[in-house]
Amino acid sequence: MNETALFKLSYGLYIISATHEGKDAGCVVNTLHQVTATPIQVSVAVNKNNFTQQIIEKSGMFNATVLTQDVSMDMIKRFGFQSSKDHDKFDGISYERDARGIPYVNEHVAALLSCNVVQKLDIGTHMLFIGEVVDAQILSDEEVMTYAYYHKVKNGTTPKNASSYQANSEKKGWRCSICGYIYEGETLPEDYICPVCGAPASVFEEI
CATH class of the missing domain: 2.30.110.10 (Electron Transport, Fmn-binding Protein; Chain A)
Structure with missing residues (x-):
């Protein structure tokens, strides 16, 4: 599906x-x-x-x-x-x-x-x-x-609590565990800050 x-x-x-x-x-x-x-x-x-x-x-x-x-x-x-x-x-x-x-x-x-x-x-x-x-x-x-x-247009993401939230398993990179934003790349910079919710790199999960 x-x-x-x-x-x-x-x-x-x-x-x-x-x-x-x-x-x-x-x-x-x-x-x-x-x-x-x-x-x-x-x-x-x-x-x-x-x-x-x-x-x-x-x-x-x-x-x-x-x-x-x-x-x-x-x-x-x-x-x-x-x-x-x-x-x-x-x-x-x-x-x-x-x-x-x-x-x-x-x-x-x-x-x-x-x-x-x-x-x-x-x-x-x-x-x-x-x-x-x-x-x-x-x-x-x-x-x-x-x-x-x-x-x-606004490149918005969907929070996990939203009715329309979908986990995207096809992208390679790192997902913010707070808001679901996906950073594409093999390595996540240690000082990276989520552009949507402002969370630090430590809360990102590798996907």
Whole structure:
């Protein structure tokens, strides 16, 4: 089976945020989809290992922002390759809060959806949440970023917790055990730093 066939599916890229008892959380996903029109409902799959998933379960609500093509890779790294359990991902960046107090990034995002969880389904590695949209806003007219654009133009990689993560066994080199970035080459420099997550050479695994 050629699993890269799944790369032909069309995805966007989003930041899912939640808050509970004063603790904010957020992560990057490509699994947000509208599933019904009346009422307006969306689905999103979030890895059970993500702290954001735990916060959504506890609070019963979340919001989603649609990322645009000019969002920085630093923003992707911030929300996609570190945990909200250990880092305040909203510290030092521009953000606002929706009517329920959930934070959201307000730059290089095209739209905001605020949702109440109405159903959830355990699907193994991920929890699938169905959210009823209680508020929606257009935040900019910038071009939205597709998952294909993220890979082809921004040379982005996929974190291990992502639904679409695939281990690539064909490339020869070294793989970052934190974010999955692959360095191609027989020898990894001792002072090498992962260009995606900033991890040192010591966390790379030979492949």
